[in-house]
Amino acid sequence: MSSKKRFILKLSCPDRAGIVHAVTAYLLEQGGNILTSAQHGDEDHQRFFMRIEFECAAGAEQAALCQSFAPLAERLQMDWELVDSQAKTRVLLLVSKLGHCLNDLLFRVQTGHLPIEIPAIVSNHRDFYQLAASHNIPFHHFPLLNASEEQKQGQERKIREVIEENQIDLVVLARYMQILSPELCRDLAGRAINIHHSFLPSFKGAKPYHQAHQRGVKLIGATAHYVTSDLDEGPIIEQEVARIDHSLAPEQLVAIGRDTECVTLARAIQWHAEHRVLMNGNRTVVFR
Template sequence: MSHSFILKLSCPDGPGIVHAVTGVLLAHQGNILSSAQHGDADTQRFFMRIAFESPSSQDALREAFAPLAAQRGMDWELVDATRKARVLILVSKFGHCLNDILFRVATQHLPIEVVAIASNHRDFYQLAASHNIAFHHFPLLNATPEQKAAQERKLIELIDEQQVDLVVLARYMQILSPALCEKLAGRAINIHHSFLPSFKGARPYHQAFERGVKLIGATAHYVTGDLDEGPIIEQEVSRIDHAYGPEQLAAVGRDTECLALARAIQWHAEHRVLLNGKRTVVFR
C-alpha cells in the first residue's frame, strides 16, 4: 500500500542535489508524481518540491532523509499529502474574504479545514454557524495595551487548543504583537488591500485615489513584525480609471482581495511556498 507525501526543501546550491534526493526516494520505492525546482542566483540557494508515493512510513522516510539533509544543510519538511491544514480565520467587520474562503471550502475548491473563526466583533457569528464552524468573540473595547495582550493570550490558547497549522487574517484590522508574529512565523497569512509595497498601512484605497493610480491591487503575504512587509505570496490587480472614487475602488478591490488570498492559502496548504529570505519561491 502506497502513501502520498510531499517533500519540500531549500539548501545551499551545488551539484548533485536532485540526484541525491531522488536516490533516497528510490531506495524506498518512491514513485515521483510531480517535481519542481529553482536555483536562486542571487542567494545561491536551491529550492525543491516533490510529490511522491511510497510504501514506506513517514517516520521511515524522515529517518532515511535526515543524514542527507544534515550533510547539505537543508531546511526541509516531509508531510502527508492527504492531510488538510487546520486553519483559524481572523476577521473584523469586512466579511467578503471570510465568505469567499468558506464558500471555497464548502465546495471543495480549497483543501483546508477551517477549525475556528475569531473576531473582535460579533458581525459574522451567524455566517460561522451556517458552516458549522465555532465562532469566538474576543472584543477589544478600548484597545489598551493590557486588553490587547489579554486578547492575544486568548488567541494563542485557541491556536494551541485547536492545533492550528495556519492563521489567516481575512481583513482582520488589528496589528499582531511582535511576540505573536514570531510564534506564527511562516504560518500566518494576511491580505492587504493594496499592491504592496505601495500604499502600506491604513486607508490604502484612499491613498490610491489621491495618487490617481490606474491599477489597484491586493497582496497576500506572510505576517511578520514589520507591518505590511512580510514575504509576498500572491498579488492580484484590477484596472480602474479617473471616474472611480475611494468607495468604488474599495468595491472593485474586494474581488482582488478574495482572489489573492484564496490562491495564497491554497498554495500554502499544498506546500508550494518556500521562504527565500524576505521573498518566497512559489511552485504553482
C-alpha cells in the same frame, strides 16, 4: 482507490552540484515514485529550492521517511519538510467587521475548492457569528473595548489558546484589522498569512484605496503575504490587480478591490496548504 500513500518533500539548501541526484536516489531507495518535481536555483544567494510529490507503498510511514532522510538533509545543510499530502491544513480565520474574504473562504471550503479545514473563527466583533454557525464552525468573540496594552495581551492569550486547542497549522488574517504583537508574529513565523488591500509595497497602512485614488493610479491590487512584526513588510506569496480609471470614486475602488482581495487570499492559502511556498529570506519561492 490507490493502495499507495502520497507525500510532499520541500527543501532549500546551499546550491551545489548533485542535489537532485541525491534526493531522487534516496526516493528510489525508499521505493518512491515521483509524481511531480519542481526546482529553482537562486543565483543571487546561491541557494537551491525543490518540491517533490511522490508516492510509496501503503505501509510507508511519514516518521520513518523523515528519519531516513535526515542524514542526507544534514549533509547538504537543508531546511526541509516532508508531509503527508492527504493531510489537510488546519486554518484559524481572524476577521473584524469586513466579511467578504471570510465569506469567500467559507464558500470555497464548503464546495471543495480549497483543501483546508477551518476548526474555528476568531473576531473582535460579533458580526459574523451567524455566518460561522451556518457552516458549523465555532465562533470566538474576543472583543477589544479599548486599545490598552493589557487588554490586547489578554486577547492574544485567548487566541493562542484557540490555536493550541485546535492544533492550528495556519492563521489567516481575513481582513482582521488589528496589529499582532511582535511576540505572536515571531511565534507564528511562516504560519500566518495576511491580505492587504493594496499592491505592496505601494500604499501601506490605512485606506490604501483612497491613497491610490489621490495618486491617480490606473491599477489597484491586493497582496497576500506572511505576517511579520514589520507592518505590511512580510514575504509576499501572491498579488493580483484590477484596472481602473479616473472616473471611479474611492468607494468604487473599494468595491472592485474586494473581489481582488478574495481571489488573492484564496490562492495564497491554497499554495501554502499544498506546500508550494518556500521561504527565501524576505521573499518566497512559489511552485505553482
